[in-house]
Amino acid sequence: MMTQYVHQPSFMTGDEFSIETFCLLNPDGELYEGAEEPALTREHARKLYQAMLATRILDERMMAAQRQGRLSFYMQCTGEEAAVVGAAAALDDADMIMAQYREQGALMYRGFSIDEFMNQLFGNELDYGKGRQMPIHYGSRKLHYMTISSPLATQIPQATGYAYGQKLAGEGHCTLTFFGEGAASEGDFHAALNMASVHQVPVIFFCRNNGYAISTPSTEQFAADGIAPRAFGYHMHVIRVDGNDALAVYEATRQARKIAVEQNQPVLIEAMSYRLAAHSSSDDPSGYRAKSEEEAWRVKDPLLRMQRWLAKKGWWSDEEEATQQETLRREVLETMKRAEKRPPPPLESLISDVYADVTPALQRQLDQLKRHIRRYPEAYPRGAKSLDLTLSSATDSQGEA
């Protein structure tokens, strides 16, 4: 880039240009004038919508279950289903997804079963994560969905590294990483985008700008017009998209993927949306935002918009909607009942996977723990169960050998 020389000092701020928002469907599910429908088959479009719907229903049910005390913790994707499912639908199923935590819709789209969701949520013996992480920390190797990690933004430079490996492997795959506008404040964000652009890595940075990081509104998170203008600092392709418009998200991501995979260039996507629900089951938004603000966004519900578009195409009907909802609710409830009854992971899971092989020192720690639990089985019902100890049996009373 050749710079031009000037002799009058002048400061820029970013107000010199503007970043537009790409959208295809209006809230009524109609194409805007001049908008082109993406080449989505009926099957594909239905699959996309169904994943959004399933996510919505899973979230509603599980939040209710959390309120009933059946689950320790939950986080909803509500309001952002178009953003996450639309993005997932534009990828190859073998592309890696590295998400933050609020993107269960993408996993749903890829075919994670309700059973699989439940096993993680209840941390039972079938949970792939062996009951070690809090609810919603899903992962699936076969679905190319990296296990969620709580520390924010750490997955962003990891996505750059993962995609670098994919580039060297030369199989035409890329990585998409989701993160919130809050997480984008972390140092890891800067590291990730800069390294991706310098090393020409096929990675898509997908920012869900949902207006809040817990209680912190985006006005206290950054001063600029969103996250998008940061791309200029890396000479990176960027597009801003209406995150409540599944079609636009799909199309933006599809094109981003082409750039990533064909040109080995990273792309930043900023999806504008809103976190309709509380941050998590531990949060109460009434302490920091107005109900009216929530209401204003509720009318932009991404599910309604997509459903209307499908209905207009004759690809979805009210009856189908009703049956699907009904079926999904039932499935969630039944699966939940099964999952919560399953036993926890075995005691051995306390020490496995710390290293590829259990070290002798860890084995000794576990053996000691087992002896202790045998002494006090009532105090460790889960451990005792795993050791097949009968709890009511004559065990040492406290303090007697």
Added chain:
Amino acid sequence: MMTQYVHQPSFMTGDEFSIETFCLLNPDGELYEGAEEPALTREHARKLYQAMLATRILDERMMAAQRQGRLSFYMQCTGEEAAVVGAAAALDDADMIMAQYREQGALMYRGFSIDEFMNQLFGNELDYGKGRQMPIHYGSRKLHYMTISSPLATQIPQATGYAYGQKLAGEGHCTLTFFGEGAASEGDFHAALNMASVHQVPVIFFCRNNGYAISTPSTEQFAADGIAPRAFGYHMHVIRVDGNDALAVYEATRQARKIAVEQNQPVLIEAMSYRLAAHSSSDDPSGYRAKSEEEAWRVKDPLLRMQRWLAKKGWWSDEEEATQQETLRREVLETMKRAEKRPPPPLESLISDVYADVTPALQRQLDQLKRHIRRYPEAYPRGAKSLDLTLSSATDSQGEA
């Protein structure tokens, strides 16, 4: 900011706009056409140039001293004197400067004496830093120059915090922080700029883009057109300036300071320059860059340019140049001789300043060390000297009590 909606997806990259470089003087020291001379008095302009010259000479001499083995380590500002001195000259002397390590010119401008430089370089008993840090880690409380810290970029968010305190204090001061284009890759850079813009902090981020971070050329450091476009990610005022043009740097910084102090807004300045010398005395650039590249920059020497301008104004003469050089060289050499002969800081300096008050545990550790040194004074000449032990005296031979 109201976003515009569009219905055709289009990606931006930063190529849509360009960031110009502000300069006033051409390499011959003449004002460009249309350029306005900043309102610098003769005294001020001479002071600015003299600090540049003194820095150049200090650097030459000390690098030579390092080669002679008199000094363990050294780093030159060579090639970047206009950038650092020009910036310092545009500040109020009570504004805080938080530098990286290559900005001794700013300290020279503020009046750090050659004695003070030498005491730090030799880590003698008069070094404010008590001989604890490597050469060039200067600091001065009275000159509002924060002690240099080796870990890169840590001073950038610190500058944001410092300036926030200045804003609350309400005395109209700001902080300027210097850093290299390499250090700007650190996560701390992103944190600092974002927090400064969100919290409206009077801080000037001054990036010396000198083309290299040790051996890493800026093309392997970032993919964008320099550091300046990152400002758009924070809606921050930004200006790019010819870093070899002291007048332009002065003027850009002067205006930046006005924005910072009057509007409580951070500003990013990117000064384009070149690291004419090796990274440090431990480095040999011939392993990673062509001599011809260095030569091309040598003709843009910032000292020459400033000197020519001054000469044209009748504010500086060849004779003055010669005498000044001569005087400075002599002063450096004489001061060096004094400084290297001074004793090291006392043994107590090993444990002081870890905490505000020496803890009993540390005092015990020191007492034990003293006993040990008394046993083996020859092995610890500095410690022994500090304890006033005569080295040639009859001391325990090894292993005898």
Added chain:
Amino acid sequence: MATMNMLQAINNALDIAMAEDEKVICFGEDVGIFGGVFRATSHLQEKYGKARCFNTPLVEQGIIGFANGLAAQGSVAVAEIQFADYIFPAFDQIVNETAKFRYRSGDLFNVGGLTIRTPYGGGISGGLYHSQSPEAYFTHTPGLKVVVPRNPYQAKGLLLAAIRDPDPVLFLEPKRLYRAAVGEVPEEDYQLPIGEAEVIKEGTDITLVGWGAQMEVISKAAELAEEQGIACEVIDLRSLLPWDVDTVAESVFKTGRMIVSHEAPLTGGFAGEIAATIQERCFLYLESPITRVTGLDTPFPLVLEKEYLPDHLKIFEAIRESVNF
């Protein structure tokens, strides 16, 4: 006196510090209008304004970098890290900067005005990333002070002392006790000493050492032991850096036995430091090996948290073994 839980005591301490000195500034993720995810900073923004109590962007390295600069400028910075598990992005700013600021500048500059508050510890079904006890990562860092309160009264007095201490303090708050620990707390201003342990129960047979939430567990184990006729001396270190070797050593001279307990993994945990120091100081007095009762050498688990944690029964068993050695 008022009845307060630990959060209220902390909030009250912050309130007193901010009212007294306008240089005191509180900030961190969600600490503003919302008052922090645990509500430790409730109403402070309302009372003292947005300039003195505010939300930061979500960037721990920035929070502490900013705090270092602010403290260097002369303000009294009280930074919150939302969970101790998220303090690691700020590790460089804490370990390389905060801790070495005064030393490296020869006392030209210091960040003594800085206090970092952060909730730590398990027992809340938080899994790997909402349960860690990272104290040992910081106790190896000269220049820092590390303080951990065990109840509301301690929390208020120690936090006020930390804020006013001339050195930077990492103040670890046992979040399991935030609402669970309730007690009488003076409404007025008071400070408790940093660097001094407290013997909270005297005994002659064995010394039990811990800090923070673990004191509750240790005290329960001491009661069990008491029932068996074993008289435990229970010591709350309160301050881990510097720590009160003399008080602990005095006790071990008397009892000849010691157990140290913490939730963090065994290897490299702070109990190792205590054991190493005491075996040297009290070598000829020890009647049995010093025992550590700690978490396993694994990340913090979730479903099997109860099994992982060093509870009163594990400590009680260790007491028996030590006494019967």
Added chain:
Amino acid sequence: MATMNMLQAINNALDIAMAEDEKVICFGEDVGIFGGVFRATSHLQEKYGKARCFNTPLVEQGIIGFANGLAAQGSVAVAEIQFADYIFPAFDQIVNETAKFRYRSGDLFNVGGLTIRTPYGGGISGGLYHSQSPEAYFTHTPGLKVVVPRNPYQAKGLLLAAIRDPDPVLFLEPKRLYRAAVGEVPEEDYQLPIGEAEVIKEGTDITLVGWGAQMEVISKAAELAEEQGIACEVIDLRSLLPWDVDTVAESVFKTGRMIVSHEAPLTGGFAGEIAATIQERCFLYLESPITRVTGLDTPFPLVLEKEYLPDHLKIFEAIRESVNF
């Protein structure tokens, strides 16, 4: 066999690993054409291309974040951190991510392919920020392995083992010995075991334990002691996590005395872990307290570095005191 210094041995190990497996990728600040500031990666870019050996931008948290992702993908990532003093910006990626990757995913994903190389230690007039020995910050982190070689032969064999180990390894290189330590090194491929200590000198009176550059100092102290008729057993841990308790305990059963030495500050250093473990294992065999000879509890100094460092004389004095206890 060839005569190599430690840098050449490391370079040679990297060369062998890259030649053998094209999934091995080396990167870090200045490691490309320049071959690293110490030249440990010399000629690797030339030989294996820019895609497999390259400069990164100057961002340690990014280097390790990138490395974690690359390793998770199945590549064998060998990341260099230019100085161990600059590893702290990557602390979160190492401690919260690298170390917990396999565990938290139930082994769905792992970063076992990752090796982090970094030069550590003092004795080079580097002051606070070019001298630190940060091992204890990592030995408290289950999921990591921590390895430190003492000479060129060890460096090559251990580095090859680290790169091929199924777990992430932090490989600390004693930079004082980079050029100073020269020795015979097989030119072919070989590995030395991770997790096993080496008894490098047998003796009956006292056990001396250390790692890395400190082994030279310890051996010198052992020679001094030998002149006084004290037979020292010298053990190089080589691997700090996991560490070989059995070999050390066996030795102490025999000698009844132990000294552990490291450059890092005393409080919270890894010597504390060793002392705590051994006093428990060998309680009835100990004839004198376990002693730690370490750096002071201060940041690393510059001008008074000699006074600060735990040198052969300090260790020798500790040996005498221990034996005369």
